[in-house]
Amino acid sequence: MSGLSVGMFLFLVSVGMSLIFGVTRIVNLAHGSFYMVGAYLMVTLVEVLPDRPWAFWLALVAAPLGVAVLGGAIEVGLLRLIYHRDPLMQLILTFGLILVISTLVLLVWGPDNKSVSRPDALAGSVLIFGQRFPSYYLLVLGLAPVVAVGLWLIFYRTRWGMLIRAATVDREMLGALGVNVAALYTQVFAFGSWLAGLGGALAAPTVAVALGMDGDVLTTAFVVVVIGGLGSFAGSFISALLVGLLQSFGILVFPAVSIVLLFAIMAVVLIVRPWGLLGRPEE
Amino acid sequence: MTASARALGLLAVVLALAPLALPPFFLQLLTEIAIVGLFATAFNLLMGFGGMVSFGHAAYFALGAYAAALLVKRAGVPMLLALPAAPLAAAAGALLFGFFIVRLTHTYFAMLSLAFAQIVFTVIFKWKSLTGGDDGLLDVWPPAMLKSPAAYYYFTLATVALSLFVLHSVSESPFGYALRSVRENPRRARFIGINVRRLQLLAFVISGAFSGLAGGLFAFYNGSVFPDFAYFTKSFEPLVVALLGGAQSFFGPLAGAFGFKILEWLVSRQWPVYWPLFLGTIVVLVIVALPQGFVGLAGGQGWRTRLIRKS
Numbered sequence: 206m207s208g209l210s211v212g213m214f215l216f217l218v219s220v221g222m223s224l225i226f227g228v229t230r231i232v233n234l235a236h237g238s239f240y241m242v243g244a245y246l247m248v249t250l251v252e253v254l255p256d257r258p259w260a261f262w263l264a265l266v267a268a269p270l271g272v273a274v275l276g277g278a279i280e281v282g283l284l285r286l287i288y289h290r291d292p293l294m295q296l297i298l299t300f301g302l303i304l305v306i307s308t309l310v311l312l313v314w315g316p317d318n319k320s321v322s323r324p325d326a327l328a329g330s331v332l333i334f335g336q337r338f339p340s341y342y343l344l345v346l347g348l349a350p351v352v353a354v355g356l357w358l359i360f361y362r363t364r365w366g367m368l369i370r371a372a373t374v375d376r377e378m379l380g381a382l383g384v385n386v387a388a389l390y391t392q393v394f395a396f397g398s399w400l401a402g403l404g405g406a407l408a409a410p411t412v413a414v415a416l417g418m419d420g421d422v423l424t425t426a427f428v429v430v431v432i433g434g435l436g437s438f439a440g441s442f443i444s445a446l447l448v449g450l451l452q453s454f455g456i457l458v459f460p461a462v463s464i465v466l467l468f469a470i471m472a473v474v475l476i477v478r479p480w481g482l483l484g485r486p487e488e
Numbered sequence: 489m490t491a492s493a494r495a496l497g498l499l500a501v502v503l504a505l506a507p508l509a510l511p512p513f514f515l516q517l518l519t520e521i522a523i524v525g526l527f528a529t530a531f532n533l534l535m536g537f538g539g540m541v542s543f544g545h546a547a548y549f550a551l552g553a554y555a556a557a558l559l560v561k562r563a564g565v566p567m568l569l570a571l572p573a574a575p576l577a578a579a580a581g582a583l584l585f586g587f588f589i590v591r592l593t594h595t596y597f598a599m600l601s602l603a604f605a606q607i608v609f610t611v612i613f614k615w616k617s618l619t620g621g622d623d624g625l626l627d628v629w630p631p632a633m634l635k636s637p638a639a640y641y642y643f644t645l646a647t648v649a650l651s652l653f654v655l656h657s658v659s660e661s662p663f664g665y666a667l668r669s670v671r672e673n674p675r676r677a678r679f680i681g682i683n684v685r686r687l688q689l690l691a692f693v694i695s696g697a698f699s700g701l702a703g704g705l706f707a708f709y710n711g712s713v714f715p716d717f718a719y720f721t722k723s724f725e726p727l728v729v730a731l732l733g734g735a736q737s738f739f740g741p742l743a744g745a746f747g748f749k750i751l752e753w754l755v756s757r758q759w760p761v762y763w764p765l766f767l768g769t770i771v772v773l774v775i776v777a778l779p780q781g782f783v784g785l786a787g788g789q790g791w792r793t794r795l796i797r798k799s
Binding site for chain 2 (some may be wrong): 232283286289290292293294297298300301302304305306307308309311312356420425427428432435462465467469471472475476479480
């Protein structure tokens with residue numbers, strides 16, 4: 206169960222990362238930082254807002270939006286300048302952003318761990334198959350299919366989703382057909398950041414909100430995206446669940462090697478199918 | 489005698505006389521610069537000359553550091569015999585991982601190298617009985633005759649200078665030029681009879697070996713080794729240094745190491761907390777504004793190429 210909900214957070218982060226890669230061809234290493242900012246914004250919003258039942262839900266909506274604005278600003282201010290450059294320069298730039306964001310978070314929120322209390326309605330736990338589970342995890346698990354279906358609807362049933370899919374296949378052609386590709390990039394980047402922020406905001410009540418969380422999430426989300434296939438939406442979903450489960454069971458069965466196992470699987474996938482389970486080969 | 493050879497000779501004299509004028513602290517800083525410079529130059533053999541960007545070079549740095557430290561701590565081998573084990577262990581690791589990594593290109597090359605580095609990090613972190621896990625291995629000091637800052641400075645300087653000479657010879661050898669041709673056009677290189685993968689693997693192993701030597705030197709400089717040596721943030725150090733200095737020239741990373749370490753010292757002396765912010769901002773600015781690094785700026789190259797590309 207907790208494995209599934211970890212998979213859910215991972216899915217939100219990695220699908221955003223994968224989406225951004227699919228459209229802009231940028232592997233956004235700062236994606237874990239967006240997740241962390243989402244969690245910290247959640248902390249502040251829950252503190253600042255009046256102590257009412259709706260405050261938690263308002264924060265849950267507002268925190269990811271804040272991250273989306275941050276992501277959009279980064280895209281317009283920095284990434285837009287370097288799309289024509291070597292992809293590795295883009296990778297290094299987003300790595301520089303990790304350092305900048307983590308220091309800024311330290312300066313704004315201080316070095317101490319923070320926590321977010323769960324909303325009253327979900328503070329308890331429920332019995333499932335004779336085992337106690339915090340009801341908050343049920344919310345997370347309930348949201349998983351909603352988000353997955355929502356994303357599917359967006360990608361396959363809206364014009365915007367169609368443009369995104371078109372952009373992943375052939376950007377130049379899309380631009381030649383009169384679509385404002387630059388604006389689409391910004392939107393996609395902001396949307397991907399929003400997903401990471403949502404993951405962070407949702408995860409905030411289940412973990413200690415701390416400074417190292419960007420790196421932890423980044424490495425795992427990275428594995429998820431690579432196993433699933435960069436730019437593949439379904440691939441991220443399957444592989445996030447797989448990795449989430451593997452992590453929580455791995456820790457029970459063979460604690461010492463669970464992370465090695467994760468990276469070993471990633472290495473095997475990269476060797477056998479470098480473009481991931483459901484991705485497309487690099488041209 | 490060419491101008492660059494004269495400049496090198498002058499630099500050698502200045503560095504050799506440095507202990508007479510500088511307090512121990514600055515000798516330590518120079519020692520660190522030399523080690524980081526070697527690490528970044530070894531890394532840049534892949535990036536600058538081979539067009540292969542590894543995101544996991546910390547793995548080889550750490551393999552070298554731990555191989556040397558383990559031999560001293562667990563087997564009681566004297567330091568001067570343990571140090572040569574550093575490049576050997578790193579080369580073995582680079583051969584094993586590189587065999588798979590060079591099969592991929594570009595982004596995937598970078599990602600698989602990162603994955604292997606994370607495996608190395610995790611193994612070091614978890615294998616407490618051998619590596620000490622999170623606590624690292626302490627008391628890894630060189631013998632008494634090399635223990636003073638000046639002595640270790642000379643030792644490092646000599647080792648690094650020798651290594652740079654070897655790396656420079658490699659980069660100027662037919663092998664080095666074959667490597668450049670693979671960077672420019674792998675398919676064409678294959679047509680003229682170059683075994684691309686074997687060449688890339690060999691470059692990977694050489695680069696790994698010297699990264700390991702840098703790790704070994706750092707272990708004895710630091711007196712201890714920690715799992716952080718293999719962490720992914722460490723992998724970005726040579727990348728940033730090479731980028732700052734200019735990856736297109738052989739001595740770029742060395743200049744980058746100089747700038748990087750001096751800047752790190754200046755900034756973290758005043759505001760230790762701000763150093764990552766500073767570094768991150770510099771990285772972002774260099775990428776957006778100075779594609780050729782600072783060495784490129786000095787030569788006026790950076791702006792010219794930018795203008796040409798824009799027009």
